Amino acid sequence: MLLDIQDLTKSFPGPEGPVPVLRGVTLALDRGESLALTGESGSGKSTLLHLVAGLDRADGGHILLDGEDVTGLDDRRRAALRRTKIGIVFQQFNLIPSLDVAANIAFQARLGGAVDKSRLDRLTVALGLEAHTRKYPEQLSGGQQQRVAIARTLAASPRLILADEPTGNLDEKTADEVMDQFLALVAETGAALLMVTHSPRLAGKLGRNIHLSQGRVA
Template sequence: MLLTVRDLKKTYPGAEGPAPVLRGVDLDLAAGESLALTGESGSGKSTLLHLVGGLDRPDGGQIALDGEELSVLDDAGRARLRRGTVGVIFQQFNLIPSLDVAANIAFQARLAGRHDAARDAQLAEALGLAPHLAKYPEQLSGGQQQRVAIARTLSAAPRLVLADEPTGNLDEATAAHVLEAMLALVTGSGAALLMVTHSQALAARLDRRLHLTGGRLA
């Protein structure tokens, strides 16, 4: 199993005292599998994604990624994990305005020390970005910018892709097209995908779906 989560807990301080967000989450995800995570706003979906990606620390429980327990890693160890094993796609594109599309795509892979120009070319072709490699983010549509963000993440060849509302800023037709391309690329590489989404239609296109409510998955 690529990802194993057991009895994961997270609590944040609130105006009326501690507010539990995750109350004991269990989750398994295999390589090559895609899983949609749904739930109401504030249910803890993004919190769970951030904990799995090493962007935050849990208050209890265990997260094992590719056999490595996250709780024993220091900040440098979690940063190494995000550069190599885990790739994160956010709703905000977070492209670098001063870099053209080709350089934005290569950015994460260069940080990870695994840049492959041939892989970048394949990603650009698959995502319809080949004619736009010399352009800058401000010259692209929202859908094109999100494709660049997806290509940048996949360029580093992560084992696990975490996507937090990756098509939330796009219209329904564009979102469906972008998701289809992302799914084909992620599963085709043998990686696993854990995606947070509010869209039931998009969630239905993934292999499995889990709903987060009351701090637990169902």
């Protein structure tokens, strides 16, 4: 099992004490699988994703990635996981404004010391970005920027891809196009995909769906 989440809990401070957000979430995801995480706003979807990515710490439970407990790692080792094994696609594209498209795509792979020129070229072509490699993010449409963000994530060859409302800033037609390209490329890599979405339509494109309600798997 690539990802094994066991009895995960997380609370945040509130005016009257801790506010539970995750209340014992358990789920598993194997290599090559895709899983959509759905639920109402405030159900804990993004919090769960951030904990898996090592961007925040859980209060209790375990997150095992390739058998290694992410919850027990220090900041340096969790950052190393994000450079090598975990790729993240956010709703906000998070491109670097001072870098052109080609440099943005290569950025994550360079951080992880895993630059593969032929892979960069394949992703650029597959996502229809070959005519835009010398442009800067501000010169691109929203759909093009998200394609760059997807290419950047996949270029680093992560084993686990986390996506938080990756097409939430796009219109429905563009969202469907980008999502179909994204899923096809993820399938080619054999990586596992855990995606947060509010959209039942987009969730239906993934292999499995799990619904969170009030911090629990419904």
